[in-house]
Amino acid sequence: MIKKLILPVLLLSISIGNAQGKKTKSYELASPGGQNKIKFELVNNAPKYGVSHGKTEVIAPSDMGFLLKNNENFSSNFEITNVKNSTFDETWEQVWGEKKNIRNHYNQLVVQLQQKDKNKRKLEIQFRAYDDGIAFRYVYPKQETKDSIFIMDEKTTFNLKEDGKAWWIPAYKENRYEYLYQNSSINAIDTVHTPLTIESKNGLKLSFHEANLIDYASTTLVNTTGTQLKTDLVPWADGVKVRVKDTFTSSWRTIQIAEKSGDLIDSYLILNLNEPNKMGNPSYVKPYKYFGIWWAMHIGKYTFWEGDKQGATTAHAKEYIDFTAKEGLHHLLIEGWNKGWTQQWYENHMHMFSFTQCADNFDIEKVVEYGKEKGVELIGYHETGSNLINYMKQIDAGFALYKKLGIHTVKIGHVGSKLNMKEWHHGQFGVNYFRYVLQKAAEYDLAVFYHEPIKDTGERRTYPNMLAREAARGQEYNAWSEGNPPSHVVILPFTRMLSGPMEYTPGVLDVEIKQGYPGKRIHGTTAQQLAMYVTFYSPIQMLADLPENYAVPGYQFLKDVPTDWETTKVLNGEIGQYISTARKDRNSEDWYMGSITNEKARDLDIPLTFLDSKSTYEAQIYADAEGTDETHNPSAVAISKKTVKASDVLKLHLGGAGGTAIRFKKL
Template sequence: MKGCFILFLVSFFCAAGNAQKYKLAAPDKKLLAEIENGRQGIRVTLIKEGDSILNLTNLGLITDQTATGPLQVKRIKRNTVNEVIQPLIKEKSDKYHNSYNELVLTFRSRQSLTFRLFNEGMAYRFTTDIQDSLTVFDETLNVEFQTEDSVYFQSERSFNAAYEQPYEFKQLNELDPARLCNLPVLIQKQRGKFVMITESDLYNFPGLWVKSDGASRIRATHARYPRTLVTTDNPYSSGQVGETFDYIARVAGKRTYPWRIFAVADHEEDLISNNMVYLLASPTELKDVSWVRPGVVMFDWWAKNNIFGVDFKAGINTETAKYFIDFCAEKGFRYFLFDDGWSPKNDLLREVPGLDMPAVTAYAKSKGVDVMVWVIWNTLKDQWSEAFDQFERWGIKGIKMDFMNRDDQQMVAFYEAVASKAAEKKMVVDFHGAYKPCGLSRKYPNLLTREALIEFEQSGVSDSDNPRHHNLLPYIRMFTGAMDYIPATMRNANKKNFRHFGDYPMGWGTRAHAMALFIILSSPMTMLPGSPADYRREQECTDFLSKIPVEWDESRLLTGKIGAYTVLARRSGRNWHIGAITNDDPRMIDLSTGFLKPGRYHIEIIEDGVNAVTAATDYKRVRRSFTAGEILKLNLAPGGGWLARITPEQ
């Protein structure tokens, strides 16, 4: 149901200075935004049930076509929306409730500012309605919290970043003003509430970052528009920004700008259930998406060198590829990906010696498996039309693009160009070396996943991919969208015996922990890190994994505490899958099954074995029946886990 009415009068005026004031409430009336437009600019106070959450000040868009100084309101408009949206790719649910109240302030400067209040948070965006093109010098915003509030964040020294730093946790007044923080940023209020800061509907505009402005205030900042790009002999780093202009974007005068999101969560489960990034993104314009197929991916980066029990020389060659494809077909996995090394770094038009790509794709097609290829973004840009045409001739069904490491306007536009061109060629996309999701996957559902996190590959070189990190990801990075984490390694280690092996990495956490990540860290394209030889050796675990979907009709956090433990349930049809993990502390959890419909159920469990404390690969498989409402006893080892598949008996 949608309703709309227009008001041409300001709500009320403040006697001192003629400041214009407006109030906007969320549909459930618990969240309130007080908006003031006065001599000091636009100020917003967000209040939840009488508790002041944050203040926003200095909201502005500085361009070469808009005057500075106070904005004069020309008219206001209010709108109410209450609808259900069915996503084309069921990343975590088959439907999202889109319910909000909206206030649009239109200014005499031919700018407007739109506020939306959801029960789950607030978002605002600028719009310009100017005939000429615009040079945007800055978009300004200050965010004020209480001094005692704390923040989870990733920091960088420059905008040239891979978005793979560990999450830090500090009080706001301890942030280093010299460091940049990429989004999402999660504020933990002193009274327990959370505020997530991120953005959505980011198109042809630089990504939003924040940095400390002293005490308890942070302010917005953006990458400047590139003047020069650095060319190096290293294809991985070539194309990064050298010098910049003094503006952040050049845009059409008639356009909307990204939504700035301030989601408010009373508890951790509210972070899991929040869908604001998707709801605020542009709907798809693709007429047919029936060819977009989520699924599990086997890829050859580490695994090609860790094959055993075969009679061919493993490597980047036709025989190895067919071996992977046979395994995918056997287990019902959708994709095989050629990762780094299948072609010369600077030439995507030919394979390396020993690899016959047409023969591989023809073989994969006969087995019902789709083939993907990895590309360096800069090489793809240089060989744009030729590369996509070659991929199409070969029968390639997807690309994994890597090493962008930027989110200035130029690069953001390139992301969309890649997603659009891939859709034209009916190819799915995975972005690595990428900034966080901002809704692009709603506009282009063929964009199935992306990195923007420390994932399993870091286990080969650092201690950053650890059980505490795994218990941060669902509440921070996953808020913005799908994560290409690469879960379910069969090489497992505990804190004492974890080591770095770049060519054959192990995972920090027990076997059950690693497998539970498949359920918890959602992605409609989920990659498995091991070789077919590894998974055939662990047949029982592999069979369990092969029955876990990558699309879901419902997702809910059953219990969890950020950084400590997570128990997440997901439903596909009538079946439920539950994943549970802990940090490096052992943990007993009494898990209620009251979320199930009444009746009898069969449960199949993979849990930590009795010796998992010392031998992380130790696990136990349990099968039994139970009645909905019973308490399940979870006994998690340090760095441990638990996962289950629950099916109705009738």
């Protein structure tokens, strides 16, 4: 009934805009609940848009359009040839995810433009207004004359009405996305990757990103003047931003808008802007937890390459398989199993890895067979070293080997500053490469998780074999660098993770890394590592530590916590300070909660209203022990149990850089 009342009002407001359009060329689109509005207008024949939330102007009139080759201006001298509006409302189901059922409800305005010069180029701009944000994209339809299109610049700007605090990482740097977040005013930011998160002075929380990125260049944002941000498409090596033939469709430019920080995480706008599932529900696509011969190599116990300390040996593999089977898990990653690894494997060279030939002392067929006997499946690993010329020659053979062996997941790494030492990972070349590999993997019944990847723009909705990716500074930096400061892990959920699942590789319970490089450690507590399995979403979660370090009571939480969820609720949180997240298991009636904090110790009151009001639960609590923080007995975990109901309020104490993990078992 409510929908029937709202819909005519919405269409009336648009029709008034249409009537006014003949005179002012101005149109307004409101979201279904009216929270967010987009205004489109032609000003001196140039397209402009603005955005408001309630009575607050978020984006003042901002530029749109392109610069094409030969300095052809494709951003002015337009007239409107048609305007269409529509509404859409559906609920769709994720194959796997942080929430099973997602509502996709928006109002759309499509403006068709044509330039008034001799070429009469046409451009369509599609706007969508959601209650959790807005989106728009450009469609260059087939024209009367065919030609190759070279986009030299996209002129899209975001003219923020107010300044604010921005959390950002720089673009065009050697380590891709793997940087610590900086926090500054808008006018002090560099050219930055998205998602870019801003806390505006008016209190609104904003995230700028893109969705459904196909055959186009990634967006970065550059501060041009004051509080204005401009799109800076990642170029090809020759400076061209995008090259296509006849037509193109840009990714959606997105702004998620929230009044509370946690509402940014509870938004599914990015997923909703992608195409529906094209794969169905493949049997080989499954969420899971896994162990790996991985951390031992990062802390220096083993090496990636062949030699006396080689990690990937048949003997080590069998030991890890035995441990994996004993602990009731079913997947194991082994890095370094193939030929081509050297001590310089991570440096910028055109490394020549083989994707079918085993390293000395490793027999993949024997290891796979041993795993099958124990109920453990190997996860394939392809480190390309960003030498895609070499990888593309072997990709079919490499994937075919995995299919023959019954391997159904492959981790693909791209260490190197540029692909083929030439092209950015996030330019059009990289966008097309990563999409091609994902589709190629599906031909061989393989699910994929990428490291050193293109950023996530929601393609997991369309291709659910796209499990997760890195695209940020992960756990391994704690093994051999100055490490990730406590604030890093409470920035990631509000920034990088807004784009999609992250392979952070948590679960290092020996946070002081006693067997590692001298002076290196994790800047947080063991309880915080446990809580990350709830606050950091990924359908595949690594238990990254050495097997011997799991002989501790807190490990039980990692055995219990699932990786596939019915629903997710962010209970509280402030960017860079703390976050508490609750998730309901998709396959049981249990709930799980994680709370983590920065270097500041924190007391939190957690209302348990997310629990079923008619049920009673046993809260199995894994908390920082009394007096525990980053530097004081950080591995100490206090384990307790308590009977709770939805009407209760749970009081938590988090030590500095600490956390609490809870399983709510329905009684």
